[in-house]
Amino acid sequence: MSGTMKIRTQLIISTVIFGLVLLIIAVSAVTTDRQLEHLDRQEQIARSLAQEANDLSYLSTEYLLYREDLQRTRWESVYTSFSSDLSEFDPQTPEQQALVANIRGNQHRLKEIFDSVIPVYAASSGSDDPAADPVLQTVWSRMAVQTQGMGADATQLARIMHQEMDQLEQASTLLIFALMGTFAAYLLTSYFFFYRHTLVAIDDLQKGAEIIGSGNLDYAIVETSDDEISELSRSFNRMAADLKGITASKTDLEREAAERKQAEEALQRQTEDLAWLNRDLESAHRETNLYLDILTHDIGNTENVSNLYTELLIDSLPGDREATGYAKKLQRSVRKSIEILGTVSKIRRIHAGPPLLRPMDLDAIIREETGHYPNSSIRYEGAPYLVRADDLLPEVFVNLIGNAVKHGGSDAAITVLTEEENGFVRVTVADTGPGVPDEQKDAIFHRYEQKKRGVGEGLGLYLVQILVGRYGGEVWVEDRVPGRPEEGAAFRFTLEKA
Template sequence: MTATGGSGRKVRRFGTCLMLVMILITVPTIGLISALDFWQVEQGLIADENLLREQTEKSIVQAITLVDAGLNLFDSTLDQRMEEGFIPFLAEYERAGRDPAAMDLSRVREELGGEMDIYIINTSGVIEYTTYPPDLGLDFAEIPYFYDRIMELRLGNIFSADRVLTEPASGKLRKYAYMPSPDHRYLFELGLDCTATGVDRYDPQYRTLKEDLMRLNPALEGIRIYDCFGRIINVTDSEGPNDPAVINPIAREIFETKQDRTLTDAAAGTTTRYILVDLSDPGYASDVSRIVELTYNTTPLNTRLAEMRLGHVVLAVFASLVACCIAFPVSRRITRPVREIADDVNRIAAGDLDHQIRISTGTEFTRLEEGIGAMVAALRENIRRLRASEEVAREYSAHLEELVRERTAELEMSNRAATLFLDIMIHDINNANTIAIGYTQLLVDALEGEQREMARKMLSRLEQSSETIGGVATLRRARESRTALTQMDLDRVIQAQAANFPAVLIHYEGHPVAVLADDLLPEVFANLLGNAEKFGGPDVEITIRVEEHGEEVEVSVEDTGPGIPDTMKATLFSRFGKGECRLAGAGAGLGLYICRMLIERYGGKIWVDDRVLGEPGRGAAIRFTLRKAGTDH
């Protein structure tokens, strides 16, 4: 399936590459189509499941609302009876001297036919006296909205009937009504047991509703209905007795927040929906709203989706295998002309230029074969011309090599002659300058007046000439030196150079620090200190500072001379750069150029600043950096 190329690396055959491309296109396409189909089916099943859930939830909300509407109609038929029941209640309160403890509540209950329980609620919202022991001590302050309502009734002067409510424990229906005591110290309450009043036909048949909904939605696993306190109501016989003290915190929270909630238990395979059926009525103290808990079993849907997913995966794998089997023969048939052309080209490449390219079907392959044939013919002609010109090229190459050798020898001789002349000039002119400087110094000391001034100018020019020769010598050494940078003691170099200027006040407080440089480093300080002495004036002071910054050392040479104007700073270190002002008469200007060349060779940089920032006339500061010894760059 592979061949070795001219570079030695293995190259796949075109047929293999084509087959792989076909597989890489077909297999992902099949997978994508299968995934999209599964996604559509999955979304459809989930949408159907959600629609069935919505219908189930709408049905139970409508059923509970209709049941409550029927029960509300029954409520109004009992209002007059409840209001008449307060006549003996109030009479007994007056007979007892408005002392509830002295009241005979059992006698009043018997007088009311034994169907109504009596409750006396104090100012704290607690049932202080009652003929119904389970509710004795019940604190309505724990139910803020209800507490606020009954406190309003206690302070009022009217009879108020409440809704028929379902007892959580027994499932019995009770009708409640309220009347404030004449002194407003208590709120009287009557509770009618509706069992004997023919209310069975109004009893909310939640059990039947559960059975109907579970038949409508097979995924519905259970239904529970809670009151506004989070207590379950109307339980079935199969669920056993219900403890009214048991509160479902989720149902209670749903009632308080007035927002439905969905809880999912992936481990159990269930989804639980809590739905608030708002039946509140501002005309009644009690809120008969219901919270419905619907538990759906998601296992059947998940199982069906898993089966469909597996089916799609199996189908996609089978289709991919079929595509791979088809790709092999198709790729071989498509690449057959290419293989034939490749075989023919290999024979031509082996040296058989007379071999003919086989003609295949297809316009493109025919044009390719004709093009290869024309290329082979042109190649034969080029080979003939190349062989004819090889001899000419060989002769020219030999002549060129000889010419290069001659030019190289001439350049070497010219370089040696230039070096010799430069050495002679530096040596002889420097000796002549030294002698001339000595005699001129004698003339300066011996002459007076105008002649002495002329002798001093001559001495200055001779010293400038000597400095120029010294700069040229240093520049030559710097350019020809191939010495590697080594570790040098910067402190020792500075102290040695400062000692060469005894007439100048030099401030330096340094410490040993090793830098990378060579034996030309002293020339930098010699040039900088010499310039500061020469152009700084008779009372110039020089300060040398050395500061360490990480892997670099920054050196500053500051003087109190006339400074350097801003217009000159940019070109100060250029070759033959001269200045006005303090640099007037500075000769060829090689000193600072040499400093820049050496500092850059050492891997640093050099620049000029004002000694006092923003005040060029108060002195100059030449600063440069050096690398510390031992750092890698």
């Protein structure tokens, strides 16, 4: 036995890895939410401390001017609230601890100064002018210094808490993107290197069994690895070798008949094993699709929540241009991720099975899609046609018209043209944008070959190509002005008339 992994072992490992990815995403999301809640509470406390410090400054002035017990009572109430909020604040870093220590020191000095004023006022007559008393003026100045220091430190604490929240949100978003990219790469790799390999091996085994069964005992099934399918191939080859050694004599013929019966029974068992393996693979495929549906749904929900938070963040930073710019970049990244998830879901739907084509109103679809760009210069020239397609046909125009609007620039003129051609309808979407160089005219329809005119991280034009092929048509790109690619591109495709 070589080091090749069994198919069942590969399935188990794939399931375990998938579960670990889901667990990492869940734990990261829960941990981030708890940290954000804690930082938000700390920021609220810091802002409350800053407001209470301002209130203490105002009430100190009121009491020094009017010497009323009501002002003193209110001052002591705010001071008590300030002390309670300060005790709830949990400094984590040396900078935060230093600021809290400064606030406590200023708080204690403020209390000592205020307590020293009370007996002075109690001993003085109500007619004394506070403004003329140099001692009280000195006391007022000292109290103002303490409250201002408390307010400034509390405001700095709130600013630090807010910055930490921003950093945590950015780190959480980057983690989600990294996990999404890793998992998508894992799924694609599993499909191309595992499922495709297994299906090809099963197909080769079935063809080889048919050849051997037809009487060609010299045929040998290729054994590419050391998994269950290769074991079946070796069994078939041994069976063919045994049958080849049978002589033509009567005794040999009788023995051949008996051995053939045994071989047929073995073949039946092998066929049953093969059918079981095929059912197992189909079950694993359905389970993988189920996990992918769940993951796509959960990630989509997470992206929508992230998009909402970025909108709230942008609204909360009206005066900070740099922070607003970073927040808008984050929002564009989140929306791009949502767009990619939508494109992947459509591609999976296309590969799910054969299309159910029916007559579709091409004119209505084009008018509806061009209406989504009221601020763009789009000219439509066409007549009512019914074509054979399904409800994914609008995606072709979403990608081609959106591509022209995005890459053509604000001054680009876009033309959509339909015309009949030998039982087909040829559709043209042309623009006056930067165009497509000759060496890239084929590559842009391949997956992840984004180049200069691709959309959706290299999936948009690939989606257009497989949809048009699904409807029995062809798609290609030409120069809007032949021989002059710099004057714009013309994407053309054909659809069969209904």
